[in-house]
Amino acid sequence: MRVYLAGPDVFLPAPHERGAALQRLCAAHGLEGVFPLDPLRGGDWPAWDGLPEAFRIARRNEAHITSCDALIANLTPFRGPSADVGTVFELGFMRALGRPVFGWSNNAIPFAERTRSFIGGTVDADGLAVEDFGLADNLMIEGGIHGSGGSFFAATVPADAVWRDLTAFERCLAAAARLMR
Amino acid sequence: MRVYLAGPDVFLPAPHERGAALQRLCAAHGLEGVFPLDPLRGGDWPAWDGLPEAFRIARRNEAHITSCDALIANLTPFRGPSADVGTVFELGFMRALGRPVFGWSNNAIPFAERTRSFIGGTVDADGLAVEDFGLADNLMIEGGIHGSGGSFFAATVPADAVWRDLTAFERCLAAAARLMR
Numbered sequence: 261m262r263v264y265l266a267g268p269d270v271f272l273p274a275p276h277e278r279g280a281a282l283q284r285l286c287a288a289h290g291l292e293g294v295f296p297l298d299p300l301r302g303g304d305w306p307a308w309d310g311l312p313e314a315f316r317i318a319r320r321n322e323a324h325i326t327s328c329d330a331l332i333a334n335l336t337p338f339r340g341p342s343a344d345v346g347t348v349f350e351l352g353f354m355r356a357l358g359r360p361v362f363g364w365s366n367n368a369i370p371f372a373e374r375t376r377s378f379i380g381g382t383v384d385a386d387g388l389a390v391e392d393f394g395l396a397d398n399l400m401i402e403g404g405i406h407g408s409g410g411s412f413f414a415a416t417v418p419a420d421a422v423w424r425d426l427t428a429f430e431r432c433l434a435a436a437a438r439l440m441r
Numbered sequence: 442m443r444v445y446l447a448g449p450d451v452f453l454p455a456p457h458e459r460g461a462a463l464q465r466l467c468a469a470h471g472l473e474g475v476f477p478l479d480p481l482r483g484g485d486w487p488a489w490d491g492l493p494e495a496f497r498i499a500r501r502n503e504a505h506i507t508s509c510d511a512l513i514a515n516l517t518p519f520r521g522p523s524a525d526v527g528t529v530f531e532l533g534f535m536r537a538l539g540r541p542v543f544g545w546s547n548n549a550i551p552f553a554e555r556t557r558s559f560i561g562g563t564v565d566a567d568g569l570a571v572e573d574f575g576l577a578d579n580l581m582i583e584g585g586i587h588g589s590g591g592s593f594f595a596a597t598v599p600a601d602a603v604w605r606d607l608t609a610f611e612r613c614l615a616a617a618a619r620l621m622r
Contacts, residue, residue, distance in 0.1 A: 271569040314574035318584020322536070338569075339559055340521025345529040346572075346579035352533030353585075355503070378520055386604050388452040388519075391527075393495035398527035403499020404534075423567050 261440045262292045263433075264325045266351060267334025268344040270296050272423060285426060289433040291440075294328055296321050325354050330410070330440060332432045335363040335397060336422060341374040342397050355404040362436055363396075363405050364428035366421070368414040371397045411435040442621045443473045444614075445506045447532060448515025449525040451477050453604060466607060470614040472621075475509055477502050506535050511591070511621060513613045516544040516578060517603060522555040523578050536585040543617055544577075544586050545609035547602070549595040552578045592616040 263286060269278045279295030286293030300320050308316050325331060331354040338344040343365070354361050367374070372392035376382060383389055395402045396414055405412050413435075415428040444467060450459045460476030467474030481501050489497050506512060512535040519525040524546070535542050548555070553573035557563060564570055576583045577595055586593050594616075596609040 268569065271572065273568040273570075312574070314576055314580040315584045315587055318580050319588060321581065322585070322588070325537075339556065339565065340523070342521070342523075342526040344579070345523040345526055346581040348526040348529050349533035349536075349579070349581040349585060352530035353537040355530075356506075356534040356537035375520065384520065387454040388449060388604070389454075391452065393493070395495055398525070398530070399495040399499050400502065400527040400530040403496045404503070404530060406496055407500060407503070423569070 261290075261330065261436075262294055262328040263436060264294045264328040264331045264350070264354065265296070265334075266325075266331055266347045268336075268338045268347060269334055269423075281426075282429070285430060285433060289430075289437040291433060291437060294324050296324065298324065300324065301327065321350065322353065325350055326357065328354075328359070330354075330360045330362065330436055332362045332364070332429070332436060334429070335365045335401065335412075337365070337367050337374060337397075341371065341378045343401065348401060351401065351404060355408055359408065360410040360436065360439055361405050361408045362410040362432040363401065363412040364432045365396055365412075365414045366417045366423075366425055366428060368396075368416045371395055409439060442471075442511065442617075443475055443509040444617060445475045445509040445512045445531070445535065446477070446515075447506075447512055447528045449517075449519050449528060450515055450604075463607075463610065466611060466614060470611075470618040472614060472618060475505050477505065479505065481505065482508065502531065503534065506531055507538065509535075509540070511535075511541045511543065511617050513543045513545070513610070513617060515610070516546045516582065516593075518546070518548050518555060518578075522552065522559045524582065529579075529582060532582065532585060536589055540589065541591040541617065541620055542586050542589045543591040543613040544582065544593045545613045546577060546593075546595045547598045547604075547606055547609060549577075549597045552576055590620060 283293035464474035516524040
């Protein structure tokens with residue numbers, strides 16, 4: 261079973277080592293982890309020749325996702341109250357394919373509370389309301405995970421372990437392995 | 442042609458009026474705009490009975506998107522350097538359905554520049570790199586729009602018009618009407 265590993269982990273200082281670490285944990289759960297930086301099976305499509313590098317990467321990630329049976333997303337808040345938007349695009353993409361999506365976060369503070377801290381109040385300067393359903397992030401995220409049959413796990417970790425701790429990730433792997441057995 | 446109107450517009454102080462304004466502009470371009478707060482054609486699915494309200498909204502939005510021929514996303518930066526994650530989930534969802542997706546933003550500053558301003562440097566405190574391809578946001582967003590045959594438009598507007606100005610939205614409508622004619 262192939263599992264796409266979505267997340268801002270590609271922006272870490274040693275992204276290939278991070279990918280390898282995630283993939284070792286996948287293998288320990290009987291899953292094949294596909295990291296965004298992996299080459300595409302069969303190589304890039306000839307139709308992408310001439311595309312700017314950024315668009316080739318986007319096409320490759322979409323093809324990786326399409327080739328997988330499930331997706332696990334690192335939804336740890338990234339530069340603001342919400343998850344990385346590239347990761348969330350990929351989560352929505354896989355959700356539309358009808359396959360199971362899982363999410364994990366190393367921040368267990370509810371979304372509404374994180375957002376109010378960020379904007380310094382209950383409504384922001386432009387009058388936009390704060391979504392408050394007691395969820396971990398925007399409702400499309402946990403709603404999509406729930407609808408797909410997947411699960412979401414949050415952990416509370418020390419500040420210096422936010423981009424290292426893999427406890428919540430491993431809970432996703434265990435849930436994915438159970439669901440896809 | 443039905444077009445789903447994704448965006449954080451639902452968080453504005455008068456969201457129904459905002460939806461009606463966007464839908465009038467759609468009609469002027471020969472398109473039927475579907476706003477997230479619209480009731481679902483045929484009503485909610487009985488299978489959703491008993492779901493928490495947040496998950497019912499997520500299911501309804503997914504069903505709205507699936508019922509549409511294209512999607513136009515308000516990608517104006519929202520509480521951080523990137524677009525609203527709920528909007529981006531929906532963009533990825535429609536992209537996976539293989540239908541055209543369009544995006545607009547009332548901020549024309551490149552993503553990398555916005556991100557560096559936000560984190561106050563070129564790499565953030567945890568060592569995570571800043572994606573810099575000269576795009577408007579994370580590469581999955583413009584990559585997905587480009588791959589779908591859609592277009593992205595950014596406008597520079599006064600600070601107090603960021604959630605009012607619809608010039609870039611209307612450029613999306615014109616492009617969508619052309620593509621789907």
